[in-house]
Amino acid sequence: MAGMVTNKACIVRLSRYKNALYRLKSLGFVKVFSDNLADAADVTPSQVRKDFSIFGVTGNKRGGYVIDDLIESLNRILGKNVTQNVIIIGAGHIGGALMNYQGFEKENIKILAAFDIDPAKRQSTGIPIYPLEELEPFIKNNKVRIGIVAVPDVAAPRVMEILVNNGVKGILNFAPIRLKGKDDTVISNVNLVMELENVIYFVNAQEKTSKGRG
Amino acid sequence: MAGMVTNKACIVRLSRYKNALYRLKSLGFVKVFSDNLADAADVTPSQVRKDFSIFGVTGNKRGGYVIDDLIESLNRILGKNVTQNVIIIGAGHIGGALMNYQGFEKENIKILAAFDIDPAKRQSTGIPIYPLEELEPFIKNNKVRIGIVAVPDVAAPRVMEILVNNGVKGILNFAPIRLKGKDDTVISNVNLVMELENVIYFVNAQEKTSKGRG
DNA sequence: TAGATTGTTAATCGATTAACAATC
DNA sequence: TAGATTGTTAATCGATTAACAATC
Numbered sequence: 412m413a414g415m416v417t418n419k420a421c422i423v424r425l426s427r428y429k430n431a432l433y434r435l436k437s438l439g440f441v442k443v444f445s446d447n448l449a450d451a452a453d454v455t456p457s458q459v460r461k462d463f464s465i466f467g468v469t470g471n472k473r474g475g476y477v478i479d480d481l482i483e484s485l486n487r488i489l490g491k492n493v494t495q496n497v498i499i500i501g502a503g504h505i506g507g508a509l510m511n512y513q514g515f516e517k518e519n520i521k522i523l524a525a526f527d528i529d530p531a532k533r534q535s536t537g538i539p540i541y542p543l544e545e546l547e548p549f550i551k552n553n554k555v556r557i558g559i560v561a562v563p564d565v566a567a568p569r570v571m572e573i574l575v576n577n578g579v580k581g582i583l584n585f586a587p588i589r590l591k592g593k594d595d596t597v598i599s600n601v602n603l604v605m606e607l608e609n610v611i612y613f614v615n616a617q618e619k620t621s622k623g624r625g
Numbered sequence: 626m627a628g629m630v631t632n633k634a635c636i637v638r639l640s641r642y643k644n645a646l647y648r649l650k651s652l653g654f655v656k657v658f659s660d661n662l663a664d665a666a667d668v669t670p671s672q673v674r675k676d677f678s679i680f681g682v683t684g685n686k687r688g689g690y691v692i693d694d695l696i697e698s699l700n701r702i703l704g705k706n707v708t709q710n711v712i713i714i715g716a717g718h719i720g721g722a723l724m725n726y727q728g729f730e731k732e733n734i735k736i737l738a739a740f741d742i743d744p745a746k747r748q749s750t751g752i753p754i755y756p757l758e759e760l761e762p763f764i765k766n767n768k769v770r771i772g773i774v775a776v777p778d779v780a781a782p783r784v785m786e787i788l789v790n791n792g793v794k795g796i797l798n799f800a801p802i803r804l805k806g807k808d809d810t811v812i813s814n815v816n817l818v819m820e821l822e823n824v825i826y827f828v829n830a831q832e833k834t835s836k837g838r839g
Numbered sequence: 840t841a842g843a844t845t846g847t848t849a850a851t852c853g854a855t856t857a858a859c860a861a862t863c
Numbered sequence: 864t865a866g867a868t869t870g871t872t873a874a875t876c877g878a879t880t881a882a883c884a885a886t887c
Contacts, residue, residue: 417830418853418854419823419827420854421854422823422826422827423819423823425826426816426819426822426823427803427819430801430819444867444868444869445868445869446868453803453805454855455855455856455857456856456868457855457856457857457858458854458855458856460868460869460870460871461854461855461856461870461871463869463870464869464870464871469869469870470868470869470870471862471863471868471869472861472862472863472867472868472869472870473862473863473866473867473868473869474863474867474868474869475868475869476869488826489822489825489826490825490826490829491822495821495825497821504721504722504725504726505722505726507718507722508718508719508721508722509817511718512718512719512817514801514817514818515818515821518818518822520818520821520822520825556828557821557824557825557828559821580828580831580832581824581825581827581828582824583820583821583824587644587728589641589667591667595831595835597824597827597828597831599820599823599824601815601817601820602640603723603726603728603815604728604729604732604734605637605640605641606797606813606815607709607711607729607734607771607773607797608640608703608705608732608734609633609636609637609640609813610771610795610796610797610811610813611703611704611709611734611771611795612636612639612702612703612704613633613636613795613811614770614771614794614795614811615704616631617794617809617811618794621809632877632878634878635878658843658844658845659844659845660844668879669879669880669881670844670880671879671880671881671882672878672879672880674844674845674846674847675846675847675878675879675880677845677846678845678846678847683845683846684844684845684846685844685845685886685887686843686844686845686846686885686886686887687842687843687844687845687886687887688843688844688845688887689844689845690845842887843886843887844885844886844887845884845885845886845887846883846884846885846886847882847883847884847885848881848882848883848884849880849881849882849883850879850880850881850882851878851879851880851881852877852878852879852880853876853877853878853879854875854876854877854878855874855875855876855877856873856874856875856876857872857873857874857875858871858872858873858874859870859871859872859873860869860870860871860872861868861869861870861871862867862868862869862870863866863867863868863869
């Protein structure tokens with residue numbers, strides 16, 4: 412059945428296709444072939460057609476795909492036809508950066524509110540910042556399903572617990588610990604130090620290799 | 626030969642092992658078995674031994690691994706025995722958050738400086754912030770190899786060009802476009818909107834599935 | 840020694856790519 | 864129609880897991 416995909420890499424590619432399609436559209440294109448889109452998204456044409464096939468997204472044999480239709484289909488699959496409400500817990504540097512990040516709105520993601528234990532950080536920037544005690548009632552009253560955790564690592568498990576116990580189903584976690592939730596909780600850990608560590612490893616590895624060659 | 630690994634997932638796991646080992650060490654453990662470490666890092670014991678095998682990291686048959694030795698080995702593989710100098714381009718919200726992020730220092734990563742086109746953002750927070758014109762000479766004078774790109778997407782390709790042309794080999798990119806460098810440039814794209822989009826997709830997918838079941 | 844754990848090889852699994860029949 | 868592109872199936876590739884001989 413369509414929609415039963417658990418392969419994260421595939422979903423990441425759908426987002427990439429969507430972004431590439433917006434770009435192509437802004438350049439004046441109306442149609443694409445799997446070939447063009449593959450180029451734009453930096454994958455193989457087979458991959459494009461395979462991914463679409465998985466989700467039942469079809470084009471026209473010989474005629475390629477209509478960009479507007481494709482964007483529409485991808486947006487529907489990615490749940491972007493409905494505004495997604497999100498809260499941020501932790502209004503420190505990372506949380507603050509996310510509150511001020513301009514990229515969410517045009518992707519139909521709405522930051523409803525932020526929460527912080529420290530009253531000093533509770534200065535409004537358009538998005539209301541509430542004390543942590545209001546987190547639980549806020550989630551319940553607003554049926555929040557998605558949360559961004561940007562608190563220090565010692566605070567993360569406790570925050571996590573509050574979120575999960577009150578119905579939050581998806582968490583994007585910036586605390587440098589691996590959070591585990593219930594079975595039906597979707598958790599994505601973004602560890603900035605680890606990302607950098609990885610880049611450093613591959614740079615070093617490459618340097619060794621090229622020295623070995625030269 | 627050891628060290629010739631291009632599998633990103635494997636390197637990510639090495640970082641995870643390292644972090645798990647620090648945690649185990651702080652709990653008073655001196656040795657671990659692949660079994661324990663697998664538990665702590667949320668992988669299979671086979672995976673742990675296989676990963677170590679790839680890098681020639683060995684333990685004692687019957688006796689497991691000495692945590693201190695293991696940490697030492699992993700740090701060496703990940704290039705953490707040398708302080709890694711990094712610069713940040715773009716001192717906006719994301720760049721500013723990274724400048725103030727406390728996690729880098731204890732991982733032996735040093736943010737040397739930040740750069741921004743906007744003089745208004747150039748207020749020191751311990752890390753010097755320079756105008757963009759100084760980026761090129763700074764990279765050369767300090768032999769910078771790693772850069773974090775946190776500028777708006779329109780500015781990213783130009784910044785990228787300056788970095789690559791002056792010898793930067795690794796880039797962690799927060800601009801919401803896929804940067805491509807030369808063949809020997811390591812680029813890791815972190816797209817926050819896409820990360821959130823993914824979480825949203827999987828939450829929605831799960832909801833549909835459980836409704837279908839119930 | 841007997842028992843337990845490593846290190847490595849073989850088996851499995853899943854994802855990507857290639858191939859090609861269907862068809863516009 | 865002839866030619867080109869999709870949609871899907873089969874082949875390939877690579878990564879993970881299982882199994883087990885080596886050995887402490």
